Amino acid sequence: MTTLFYILGYLAVAGFICMAYLKIRSYMASSPLHVRWELYPVPHEGSKTVYGGSFMEEKDWWTKPRHISHWGDIKALLTEVLFLHATFEHNLKLWVRSYPFHVGMYMLMGGTIIVLCAVFAQLFGLNPQGGFMIFVGNIINAVVLVGTLCIIIGGIGLIERRRNDEGLRRYSTPEHYFNLVIFIVFGLLGLAAWAFSPSYFELARTFIYNLITFNFAPQTSVLFSLHLLIGFFLLIWIPMTHMGHVFMKYFTYHDIRWGDEPTSSSDKNKAKILEALKFNVTWSAKHIAGDGTPKSWVDVATTNPTEKKED
Structure with a gap:
């Protein structure tokens, strides 16, 4: 069972990377060329x-x-990602609940990166019981406490908001509630592991160290093991749900809003337009001079709909 636990960890990480890549690739391959709506300001315009x-x-x-x-672009992107600026401006009641939830996730993700760096430092000879590692451990333990509490409080707040706000309730699906509940459970198990273990940092560092060195040692905390299992599930589950915006937001939001590259200077855009012009149109509307017969968009673009046909 111990070996299986570590295998699940490998599969979760690999699965997240592969599914995120496939989702981005699928979106890029199937999405049409954006129609520029002249929405300004665009952050990369400088002054x-x-x-x-x-x-x-x-x-x-x-x-x-x-x-x-x-x-x-980077500054505007970070402002939106780190502070949910648009939600704050346009839906403050939602922001009050959503922001703690996101902050909690950011803290746990950032904490994981720090633990990973600590593991590599240990692999390169840093004393795992030295003063610096103890300092890092104290930071991580504090981050985990605040992060899990934020996820729990924010998740409960978002469920309450979806249930009581008529607009959100109308568009909320069972998946939305399930996602929030599973994150709350993840936070609760993390908080329990933090509370009933001498050091959450030691548990996390030891697990990642064993994962990297292929040392399949048994876990010493049941609560931490359950916390990790939920984490493994989330890594696989997130790319398949709307919460995949964690890595898709740039493509589905920022790129659409700010993508203002002129077609005249983009061979890629020219190729997309030429391909789209070959699509068949069967509309019979007068404004495209349609007569119900198949024609391409090139035919539509080169036909004068007001021109009278000769008998």
């Missing part, structure tokens, strides 16, 4: 962002090189 300007306001802009402020 023009202040007043909602665009490079297209410059005379003969297509003859000039573009200057893109990637720092502007």
